[in-house]
Amino acid sequence: MPKTKTEAETETETPKMKPRPIVRLGIFLISHSLLVSVVCCTAGVLALLLLPLLAKNTYISENALMPGSASSMISNRDISEANRLANDLSDLNLEPQDTAAMESRRILTKYMSDLGAEVSYHKFHPKPNQFHPLHFFSGPDSTSTVENFSCSAYVVNTVGIIRAPRGDGKEAIVLVTPYKFGKSGLAETLSLSIAYTVFSLLSRVTWLAKDIVWFVADSQYGEYAPVEAWLRDYHTPVFTGLGTLNADTCVKIDDLYVLERKPIAQSKISDGFRRAGTMAAALILKVADRNELLEDTLTIYAEASNGQMPNLDLINAVNYLAVHRQGLRVKVEKFFTLLDSRWLEILGEIFELLGKVARSLNPGWKFGISAADYIEGSATLASSLYYQALGIPTGPHGAFRDFQVDAITLEISPKVSSHNKARHNEFLLRGGRLVEGVIRSINNLLEKFHQSFFLYLLTSPSKFVSVGVYMIAFALLVAPLPLVAASLYAEAYQLDLGVKNTKSTPTATASDALGITFRSWKWLYAAKEVFLIHVWGAAVLLLPYFICQVPNCSPTSSTVIWIFLSMLSLLIFYFIVGSPYTHVSISQPEKKGEWAILKSVTISAVFIGLLLMSVVNFATAEIGALLLVPMCLMAQPLKLDIKAGKLRSFLRAICNLVLAFVAFPPAAYFVVKTIFEGFDSINVGEFWNWMESLWAWNSATYIYMGMVHLPCWVLCLHVLLHSC
Template sequence: MPKTETETPKMKPRPIVRLGIFLISHSLLVSVVCCTAGVLALLLLPLLAKNTYISENALMPGSASSMISNRDISEANRLASDLNGLNFKPQDSAAVESRRILTKYMSDLGAEVSYHKFHYKPNQFHPLHFFSSPDSTSSVKNLSCSAHGVNTVGIIRAPSGDGKEAIVLVTPYKFGKSGAAETLSLSIAYTVFSLLSRVTWLAKDIIWFVADSQYGEYAPVEAWLRDYHTPVFTGLGTLNADRCVKIDDPYVFEQKSIAQRKISDGFRRAGTMAAALILKVADRNAMLEDTLNIYAEASNGQMPNLDLINIVNYLAVHRQGLRVKVEKVLTLLDSRWLEILGQIFELLGKVARSLNPGWKFGISAADYIEGSATLASSLYYQALGIPTGPHGAFRDFQVDAITLEISPKVSPHNKARHNEFLLRGGRLVEGVIRSINNLLEKFHQSFFLYMLTSPSKFVSVGVYMIAFALLVAPLPLVAASLYADANQLDLGVKNTKSTPTTTASDELDITFRSWKWLYAAKEVFLIHVWGAAVSLLPYFICQIPNCSPTSSSVIWVFLSMLSLLILYLIVGSPSTHVYISQSEEKGEWAILKSATISAVFIGLLVMSVVNFAAAEIGALLLVPMCLMAQPLKLDMKAGKLRSFLRIICNVVLGFIAFPPAAFFVVKTIFEGFDSINMGDFWNWMESLWAWNSATYIYIGLVTAGNVQFRSSPWTLPWHSAPCP
């Protein structure tokens, strides 16, 4: 028939719209492909790691010869001898006298020396202060000698600089009760400090910060940095070293010297911090050669600029002959399945090179295992959000910092290699400081988002985000598909019940049906409110006196289940609901699942901005559970093998993704069944909230909330109220 004038040609949707419709209609296939590709991308990360390189040409590591002389070594030995001579004195007297000896040596070099007093306050969980640092005035409250530590700070002003920038060298030291390793680290730092006090090429001020580590290594650094960046004008920031010493101690007053009078009474500052190095000597001995361990992870997955690690690794390996190491998950080194996977990738690499010698795909099985163990450690510590050393305090103030822990292959008491060890350690620190001194601006050329697979290989954010993108890509597609299916089910039910006289009511039904997602969103919101309440329970549990970690864990679980039951009775009581058909039941569940998946997707995206590693692990656990979740009632009614397998998968995934269960499963795999203790989970969570880790909020609101949402009976469709 010829077209009439009133007919208009039907416009085709745009290609992007057609692609979206195609992906939504085939969401099951897309989900399987994307999840498989995401897991495979994670396993391929050690193969895709690149060699590290110096991005900032101005650093020029190793371009100048070391200037440390035997004079610096002998002075450092004399300092160590003077400090070791105090080991037989009373602890209080030895602590004050060791400070005096240290400040005398600093003053003799022409440095500006000052004391810094800080008030130690243990980290405690407080919901109102979770995302904020402690009040800067807390360091001057409740003054008492027993509750305070005293740091010693020496500053060398740069002869070629303008005083606007500084480099910080930190050495933790327990005044009055130090060991041989701590004294050795102090000797290395003094060797470098002695050299830098004489050179003319120094363009940045040098701050040598000797942290009083009697309350730990992190607390004194954090307190000093807080006072450095937020000045206290109350006059309480000064300290007389004799204040906490008994007046009737004749030894103390007999040793007063002129150098003591040179100590500043105020808080001394230098310029803006360009970088910081925390130097430690380990008590344990290396097996074959002197070893350098690098710790870089800071709070909430923050990492220093990769160039800082690169120059340390280059100077340690190519200039001082040290073996550089980063943390590994040691249990993975003996993993049989990882070895098989490494052999497969090694074989594929050989096949690829035989086809084309230019293809550089594949590494040896041993390198793959070691890279995977290192990558797993880097991923875990970044996701945990807890600093691995005092350098984390610097990252909170946007200062690039790392901790260098040197392990000598022989005991520090061995005099034959003592000078050699001092020389190698001093030259390493000197080379790093010299490279940083060459910079005209802060570190910015290299990467800030990366994961290490070895000291000389890394995976950048542009590579490891592919795995995350593939894992979360199915979530919006499945949510849209479920919502469309729910609308089709409702339309089918309404069509079977419709009559020619119900046209007006049909229009009203369409209006209510378009707002049906609000009911599902309300249930998702309520369960997340419950997750927030559960996250706040430890604050009240901590108020219980003499409560052990095991008892705290049991109380936490009991109160969580009780609050969930109360929420179920208030909101989801079956008596308030009416019978609905199976088709309507499926439609209700589809919309509920769509809303839940949308909430998980948003939570993962938000967490990827705060802590990408935590979001990566969360996606690996939550996405399969979200995609496979199905009402148990419907699967049990089906009575098919496929439904039975899906029930098993849902139960297993829900159990593994539940935070306490996941913690104990991982602990059992890595440490054995004998290591399980109910209090361990409380201690682990306590460390998260004490360090203000965003992972704690993420576990409480996103992970725990969604796992409980799927396991709670009131969220199942036979308890859901039908929409009008």
């Protein structure tokens, strides 16, 4: 029986396979990328504003720490010995600086040796702070010394080691006190007295299981340099040739050893470099020059290089002992200008009202905090985010974090009072007991800190936001980027995403498919441009090396020269490789989609750059996303908005210009500085000083500025100024 026409057509038709649900979801999101972008960006900014509300109370994760479980053992005898050391050092202030420095080292060595400690000296030369592109991410060169060497540049640190009676010498706890030998002030003498009080006690106890290293850093060239040099030699010992110096050129240094060896047994002092075990943790102890009006205050500094933070348990233990055992008021850094911010106060009142409404509906809902707590938490959170993004250590503890040692700086500010003996002894007792309690808690550990968080933001000394919470804001901000890039690509080449279901679709011929294939490869022009702009950004990063060679160049002049050379190099770059708008054999319909392809590739590059930066320094990626994502998503040729003649197009053009201005690196720096410090702090040279500090500390933020932020800004300008 012959088949009917309908049956024959049914057999010849091939059933159309439906895409998988995940593919259909992706196509749906790409097709509605505008709505997704608005929702995600709004939710990302809102998530950042909600972080102070989502902060949790800190807690001790490592049970072995047991802070405050034992009573303090510091006695009046330790306080008396510390006062005697302080008086002996203070009597040298009237002596010449060189003599006072030599005598103060001798006195300090004698006091350490009398306690039975092993005393040694660490000698190093401070390195000049010069930018070198080849040494940016490499380790410090231990063999480099100061040019035109003189004995005045020769720095000697004093190190005392107490061997643990119950330990095997494999672990150690480090206590650091910066001290200017020969020209110390009252605050530095007090910090030395507190450290000696603890050191004196630890030389007699029997429960000590880890070696104690007391490192007195000669801070005449800064507090960070001596700690970094000592840690470098501690972990990677090298022979710098310091022992072969001519004795005639450094008679004073030779005299130092002669004076020290007269009253001290030869077995207690060593010319060589002495070591203890692997460092479990480190405390940098300082007494601030300023005084507090109400009570003794402890300020904790924890940020290290490239946003690294110590284990949160170390901060928690210090905070618990300071507040609940010694009655100190604990602070962390905050932006005080935000405390008077009106818009932040309005947000706090709104969240407080929402919290009251939530509790009225269900008393079990603990949403919302008071407006005052929200403002305080936001100011502290902004400070924590900024200093992590800056990538510059806030104290000598940053040198320890580079060697994966948990460390913090404790700065104690004494209460204003008359210089009576009772108040002085009380201050030494409280400071000594705090350090003793922290060392005793670390001594209980059987392994390194690992239980608590390493990635977190502080909103107060007792509240924090973990990485699992604050990464949501970053994820929401960058989520629209790949969707918009795919949407622009599909729109530029008029690709069918399969969203609209048609009953009959004409069959594509081979020539049409071949035309689409050749046309789709046009994105390589945009990819080449994006790549070349990133190469130009790398060249801009190297310009400071040559600017530093200019003699007697002020920071303001250096900034102007840097901007001028960057613009000149970009023009020369265009002259060599050609303008980004002059492509050969591009028809008019394809030229209309050229800016869309350029924007698509730019957004893809920004997405990759932000993700890579989030691995190195999450805070930098967070702030960068706030600046770059809105500019990338809204960028559109100004000529199109002007031709449209609509209010919406006009507002979009204004927003694009504002975002382009704010995202320009110098402009962004001055805007942020104005918000936090006021308009009076504006100075063109400050931008050069800021960037100089970034490359001096090997901050990854400096690489981000030249390899991600600046190229993205230039490419978005290309899109805005594109001649459609």
